[in-house]
Amino acid sequence: MEQARYTCRMYDTYDEEHENIGRLNKTQQKREIAELHDLAKSLSKLDPVALEKMDLPKELLQALIAVQGMKHTAEKRQFKFIVKLLRQIETESFHETIAELDAKKEEQDKNFHRTERWRDRLIAEGQGAMTEFMDIYPQADASQIRQLVRNINKEIAQNKPHKSSRVLFRLLRDVICQ
Template identity: 85%
Template sequence: MYDTYDEEHENVARLNKTQQKREIAELHDLAKSLSRLDAVALEKMDLPKELFQALIDVQSMKHGAEKRQFKFIVKLLRQIETESFMETIAELDAKKSEQDKNFHRTERWRDRLISEGHDALTEFMGLYPLADSGQIRQLVRNANKEALENKPHKSSRALFRLLRDIICQ
């Protein structure tokens, strides 16, 4: 990873120190990202045993030990090809971002439907024509009634689940 072979001159050229530091920083970021994954996700990535165990161990460590453990993980990462791990992390981040976006979109629609009523429902049905407007209307009425009576927000949660299913189809 750090040494490159020059065929013309038959010598080994070392990367400059700045480039080495940049690569180590990238590996450290990768190690941090990998450490946030649960054991099941790490098992699916087909990591070497020692690296897998180091990542599991770091999840329960305090600051000083965690810092040393990350140095050890970076050392292990320097010995293997990491491109596939970086791609997997990027895919997971993209998937999480999409889930967050859908969650917030659903929340906004629920809040609009409850506060604006008929106008928001008309707009929602224009975007999602297969949705059951009667069921949505009933849940909106119940949610407003529960809010006025200071009851638990059962209908609001049910409306959120229904909207999530419609939006995330």
């Protein structure tokens, strides 16, 4: 009884005329599949609107949206299917898009933490921190910031909700992120 031979395009290397010139080693095959699996995981974390903007093939787009609601075994099968779809297309632009989105998110996180630190310093240190903040961000409204800091200190003293703290955060975020 003769065994059927299966060849997979991804694992065989071809020259321009599609002549088989050699087989990739198993480690390289696993590495490529792992990279595609990581790409699939990254793509699946994006919201559907961002995915639609990426100009993905329709079947891949539907698979990525579907995997977001799956659990455990079904998710694992779906990722295998997504990797299969990714093997059939050029993925370089997807890597670039995800890198850009990651850089944008990292910048947003830095701005968020910078704003939090300034808010906390303005509340704790008072005038010294205010002078330093105004040196760095002269476009800020100093009187409004001082009033909000006074309100925050009153709210803390009276055990009231920190409404002014949220307002101060938004004001500082707008100034810092301009």
